[in-house]
Amino acid sequence: MEKIAVDYNLVYVDIKWSEIEKTKGVYDFDAIEKQYQFDKWHGAGRRMVLRFVMDNPNYIADNPDIERMDIPQWLYEELKEENAEGEGAGVFYKGETILELLGGVGFSPNYKSPKLLEYHRNVIKALAERYDDPTICAYVEVGSLGHWAEFHTWPTGSGEFPDPPLAQEYMQPYVDYFHNVKVGIRKPYPLAAENGWGLYNDVFGVTPDGATPTFLEWAATGNTDMPGAEEEDIWNSAMPDWWMWNYSGGEFADGDFKTNAFDENICAVLKQIRDSHTTWLGPCSACDIKVGDPDYDKYIYNVEVMLKNMGYRYNLASITKKETMDAGENVPLSLEWKNSGVAPIYYCVPVTVYLVNAQGETVAEAPVETCTDEWLPGISEVETELKVPENLASGEYELCVRMAADAEEKNFINLAMEGKREDGGYSLYKVNVKGKETAPTNASSVSSAASSVSTETKAPENGKSKFPIIPVAVSFGVVVAAAVVAVIVKKKKK
Numbered sequence: 001m002e003k004i005a006v007d008y009n010l011v012y013v014d015i016k017w018s019e020i021e022k023t024k025g026v027y028d029f030d031a032i033e034k035q036y037q038f039d040k041w042h043g044a045g046r047r048m049v050l051r052f053v054m055d056n057p058n059y060i061a062d063n064p065d066i067e068r069m070d071i072p073q074w075l076y077e078e079l080k081e082e083n084a085e086g087e088g089a090g091v092f093y094k095g096e097t098i099l100e101l102l103g104g105v106g107f108s109p110n111y112k113s114p115k116l117l118e119y120h121r122n123v124i125k126a127l128a129e130r131y132d133d134p135t136i137c138a139y140v141e142v143g144s145l146g147h148w149a150e151f152h153t154w155p156t157g158s159g160e161f162p163d164p165p166l167a168q169e170y171m172q173p174y175v176d177y178f179h180n181v182k183v184g185i186r187k188p189y190p191l192a193a194e195n196g197w198g199l200y201n202d203v204f205g206v207t208p209d210g211a212t213p214t215f216l217e218w219a220a221t222g223n224t225d226m227p228g229a230e231e232e233d234i235w236n237s238a239m240p241d242w243w244m245w246n247y248s249g250g251e252f253a254d255g256d257f258k259t260n261a262f263d264e265n266i267c268a269v270l271k272q273i274r275d276s277h278t279t280w281l282g283p284c285s286a287c288d289i290k291v292g293d294p295d296y297d298k299y300i301y302n303v304e305v306m307l308k309n310m311g312y313r314y315n316l317a318s319i320t321k322k323e324t325m326d327a328g329e330n331v332p333l334s335l336e337w338k339n340s341g342v343a344p345i346y347y348c349v350p351v352t353v354y355l356v357n358a359q360g361e362t363v364a365e366a367p368v369e370t371c372t373d374e375w376l377p378g379i380s381e382v383e384t385e386l387k388v389p390e391n392l393a394s395g396e397y398e399l400c401v402r403m404a405a406d407a408e409e410k411n412f413i414n415l416a417m418e419g420k421r422e423d424g425g426y427s428l429y430k431v432n433v434k435g436k437e438t439a440p441t442n443a444s445s446v447s448s449a450a451s452s453v454s455t456e457t458k459a460p461e462n463g464k465s466k467f468p469i470i471p472v473a474v475s476f477g478v479v480v481a482a483a484v485v486a487v488i489v490k491k492k493k494k
Contacts, residue, residue: 002290002291002292003290003291004287004289004290004291005289005290005291005292005293005296005300006286006287006289006300006303006307007307008046008282008285008286008287009045009046009047010046010047010048010049010138010139010280010282011041011046011047011048011049012048012049012051012282012283013036013048013049013050013051014050014051014052014053014056014143014148014149015032015050015051015052015053015127016053016054016056016070017052017053017054017070017071017072017075017123018069018070018071018072018073019031019032019035020032020123020126020127021072021075021123022072022073023072023074024072024074024075025122027123027126027130029130038136042136045405045410045411047134047135047136047137047138048131048136048137048138048139049137049138049139049140049141049249049280049282050127050131050137050139050140050141051140051141051143051149052123052124052127052143052144052149053070053143053144053148053149054070054071054109054120054143054144054145054149055069055070055071055106055107055108055109055146055147055148055149055159056070056104056106056147056148056149057098057102057103057104057105057106057147057148058104058105058106059099059104059105064094064095064096064098064099064104064105065094065095065105066094066105067092067094067105067107068105068106068107069092069106069107070106070107071107071109075115075116075119076089076090076107078115079109079110079113079115079116082113082114082115084110084112084113084114084115084116085110085112087110087112087160088110089109089110089113090107090108090109090110090159091107091108091110091157091158091159091160092105092106092107093105093106093107093108093157093158093159094106098155098158101155102147102155102158106147108146108147108153108158108159108160109159110160111145111160111161111162111166111167111170112162112166117169117170120144120170120173121172121173124144124173124174124177125173125176125177127177128173128174128177128178128179129177131181132177132178132179132180132181133180133181134180134181134347134406134407135406135407135408137181138181138182139181139182139183139184139198139247139249139280140174140178140181140182140183140184141184141185141186141200141249142171142174142183142184142185142186142192142197143186144170144171145161145162145167145170146159146161147159148202149186150186150202151167151185151186151187152225161227162227162228163226163227163228163229164189164190164226164228164229164230164233167189167226168189168190168191171185171189171191171192172191175191175195182198182246182247182346182347183195183197183198183246184197184198184199184200184246184247184249185197185198185199185200186199186200186201186202187199187215187218187223187225187226188218188219188222188223188237188238188239188242189223189226189233189237190233190236190237192237192239193236193237193238193239193242194236196242196245196246197239197242197246198242198243198246198247198248198249198346199215199219199239199242199243199246199247199248199249200247200248200249200250200251201215201248201249201250201276202250202251202253203215203250203253203254204250204251204252204253204272204276204278204281205252205253205256205257205259205260205265205269205272206259206260206265206268206269207253207254211253212272212275212276215276216275216276218237219238219239219240219242220238220240221238221240222234222235222236222237222238223237243276243277243342243343244344244376245346245373246346247279247280247343247346248276248277248278248279248343249278249279249280249281249282250276250278250281251281251282251283251284251285252281252284252285253284255284256284257284257285257286257288257289258288258289258295258299261286261298261299261302261303261306262302263302266302266305266306269306270305270306270309273306273309273310273342274309274342277342277343278310278311278342278343279310279311279312279342279343279346280310280311281310286299286303286306286307289303309341309342310341310342311341311342311343312339312341312342312343312344312345312375313339313340313341313416314337314338314339314341314345314375314403314413314415314416315337315338315340315415315416315417316335316336316337316338316401316415316417316426316428317336317337317338317379318335318336319333319334319335319336319353319399319401319428320332320333320334320335321429322431323429323430323431323432324431324432324433324434325386325388325431325432325433325434326388326433326434327388327389327390327391327392327393327394327433327434327435327436328388328389328390328436329387329388330385330386330387330388331385331386331387331388332383332384332385333353333366333383333384333385333386334381334382334383335353335368335381335382335383335384335401336379336380336381337375337379337380337381337382338378338379339375339376339377339378339379339380340377340416341377342377343376343377344372344373344374344375344376344377345372345373345375345413346373347372347373347406348370348371348372348373349372349403349404349405349406349407349413350367350403350404350407350409351367351368351370351372351382351401351402351403351404352365352366352367352368352401352402352404352425353365353366353368353384353386353399353400353401354366354399354400354401354402354425355386355388355397355398355399355400355431355433356397356398356400357395357397358395358396358397360421360422360423362423363389363392363397364386364387364388364389364392365386366384366385366386366387367384368382368383368384369382369383369384370382372403386399388433390436391435391436392433392435393433393435394433394434394435395432395433395435396430396431396432396433397430397431397432397433398427398428398429398430398431399427399428399429399430399431400421400425400426400427400428401425401426401428402423402424402425402426403415404424411424412424412425
């Protein structure tokens with residue numbers, strides 16, 4: 001496999017129904033996970049963007065006239081026998097014209113089938129039982145419907161897309177069974193707005209038809225591309241602020257990333273990133289640039305600029321400065337975090353202030369009680385209290401901070417600031433600790449000192465508090481948390 005030339009932390013997996021349930025009721029997760037190298041990616045700290053697919057245009061033996069499908073054979077036979085509403089199992093779309101339009105051929109199932117609805121619910125439940133875990137799967141894309149599970153059956157004759165009430169019956173299992181991983185959808189629907197879902201835009205970038213402005217208009221005022229929709233459906237589908245609580249993702253249109261990295265297009269792409277509050281893009285993304293690409297130097301600067309404008313970009317802007325601490329003291333700390341990115345992190349992750357000794361060992365730590373998924377662009381102020389151990393020896397220590405990428409604290413987020421440490425945290429300032437052997441013996445004076453630290457005081461006229469809030473150095477060279485998605489199995493160009 002060619003080595004990807006840019007950093008990435010997500011991998012895209014689209015699971016076809018024909019792969020996961022070849023035998024009715026038997027979900028072969030072991031085979032899927034081996035095929036897509038789940039152990040490799042999980043071991044490397046990379047999480048999935050997961051999509052379930054019933055209809056993925058492709059072709060066999062370079063022959064677009066050969067019928068093929070992405071649902072299991074047993075299901076096709078049952079749908080054919082059921083003949084829901086007299087419309088058979090569905091539609092095979094094939095031939096040279098279809099190949100030219102879609103880049104592949106396939107089968108669009110009859111979405112009106114009660115059997116299809118029932119079995120679809122079962123497979124989504126099984127997927128959730130396996131992958132509704134943010135340490136494995138970062139984001140779920142509500143797929144299921146349409147070509148590539150992208151909510152359309154264009155061109156005419158390649159299948160009938162369900163009207164909003166029926167389409168939302170296919171969405172409902174995602175609501176019922178995914179409770180931990182963030183869920184998003186290709187286009188706004190009332191059910192998506194009601195449940196606070198994210199959105200992904202699979203026609204991102206510079207396109208002749210202005211697809212991204214249309215996508216944003218759907219989000220702002222309602223989706224006018226819902227077959228069979230009533231005015232009420234359109235009105236209720238609007239979700240203009242979706243990015244504040246759930247992800248904004250997608251991929252570049254037409255399988256063409258590099259055109260979007262040209263100098264003449266980069267400004268338009270950056271505007272789309274800002275307007276969409278984009279956190280990740282893929283599989284068609286900067287991951288298309290491989291090591292050894294002769295055009296690497298032509299694209300890489302613009303790629304880095306894209307990444308710095310995506311997702312969250314956190315730095316600790318200031319923190320209470322307390323250069324002398326006593327063993328046994330409870331030290332209140334005020335932290336001011338700045339997010340100069342376009343979106344929050346979407347998951348509540350651990351933030352910790354900690355004290356290290358000269359050997360780099362942690363001797364005290366204090367979790368910051370906060371919900372990081374609420375840290376929108378701008379400033380977020382939080383408080384914590386560091387308990388200095390009673391038996392800590394006198395000497396010089398260092399105050400540090402870290403933000404984990406997951407609840408297990410196995411991986412840590414790169415912050416946009418200086419002082420990066422090998423343990424994933426960042427050094428803030430030196431602290432002189434007075435151990436019990438040097439601390440005052442007068443209990444009342446110790447109590448008074450502790451009280452003066454923990455009690456809020458009015459800031460003097462110069463704006464400085466009694467224990468000053470110090471600014472923290474920012475590193476503009478650090479790319480924080482924007483994610484491009486590596487391709488596990490590439491889709492055909494659309």
